[in-house]
Amino acid sequence: MARESKEARRLRVAALLRALHAARPDPRVELDHQGPFQLLIATILSAQCTDARVNEVTKSLFAAYPDAAAFARARRATLEAAIRPTGFFRSKAKSIMECCRALLERYRGEVPRTMEEMTRLAGVGRKTANVVLGAGYGIPSGIVVDTHMARVARRLGLTGQTDPEKIERDLMQVVPQEEWIFFSIAMILHGRYVCQARRPRCGACALNPHCPSNHLESLAAEGRALKAAPRAARKAARPAPRAGPHRPGPHRS
Numbered sequence: 001m002a003r004e005s006k007e008a009r010r011l012r013v014a015a016l017l018r019a020l021h022a023a024r025p026d027p028r029v030e031l032d033h034q035g036p037f038q039l040l041i042a043t044i045l046s047a048q049c050t051d052a053r054v055n056e057v058t059k060s061l062f063a064a065y066p067d068a069a070a071f072a073r074a075r076r077a078t079l080e081a082a083i084r085p086t087g088f089f090r091s092k093a094k095s096i097m098e099c100c101r102a103l104l105e106r107y108r109g110e111v112p113r114t115m116e117e118m119t120r121l122a123g124v125g126r127k128t129a130n131v132v133l134g135a136g137y138g139i140p141s142g143i144v145v146d147t148h149m150a151r152v153a154r155r156l157g158l159t160g161q162t163d164p165e166k167i168e169r170d171l172m173q174v175v176p177q178e179e180w181i182f183f184s185i186a187m188i189l190h191g192r193y194v195c196q197a198r199r200p201r202c203g204a205c206a207l208n209p210h211c212p213s214n215h216l217e218s219l220a221a222e223g224r225a226l227k228a229a230p231r232a233a234r235k236a237a238r239p240a241p242r243a244g245p246h247r248p249g250p251h252r253s
């Protein structure tokens with residue numbers, strides 16, 4: 001793609017946002033939660049884990065541990081067992097307990113409302129803080145950069161970076177702040193269901209007219225066809241299975 005002027009980029013981002021709003025008028029975080037505290041715990045658990053798996057775990061977890069005090073006084077082994085299906089359960093349990101102790105000591109069990117305070121909590125980086133501040137409190141603190149956001153933003157030509165903080169910085173420069181919360185949720189869902197890593201569905205994508213990578217679906221299909229071709233050729237070149245021993249039939253003259 002030829003280098004895009006600032007004005008052209010601004011107009012393209014505006015068009016992207018209109019298309020995203022039309023495609024996903026009311027996007028929601030897919031982690032089940034009630035309030036910022038549950039969203040914080042669910043987001044910590046979602047590292048390297050699907051939202052569906054986290055939701056299965058939090059159904060009973062939030063009944064057993066309703067608030068920061070309950071997590072802070074949990075028996076570590078019991079908590080680890082409860083969150084085990086989400087993976088990395090030892091470090092997640094440690095982070096959750098330390099985080100909840102800090103919430104009790106510093107914020108009377110409440111989740112704080114600034115990026116600075118959030119990122120001082122155990123297990124909380126900018127990504128988690130942006131999820132909780134944005135979807136939990138409605139505070140546009142930044143843009144959530146997970147693997148979906150990073151991939152889609154690069155495909156859309158909104159960043160060339162791979163480091164999440166640099167990607168976030170690029171996005172914050174071109175996306176208006178009043179759109180940050182919507183943009184974070186909608187783009188992540190877009191990456192999860194449309195602009196998928198291996199099978200981008202460009203033909204069904206609402207952002208297609210504004211995307212410099214809108215040929216990726218056919219490229220990916222060609223790549224799969226090319227991979228499949230040698231397999232098919234090998235199969236065709238295999239000698240035919242040997243016929244059984246020849247048994248002459250009755251001689252007819």
Ligand code: SF4
Nearest residue numbers: 195202205208211214
């Ligand atoms: S057109 Fe294709 S590459 Fe571009 S955002 Fe849509 S699915 Fe992704």
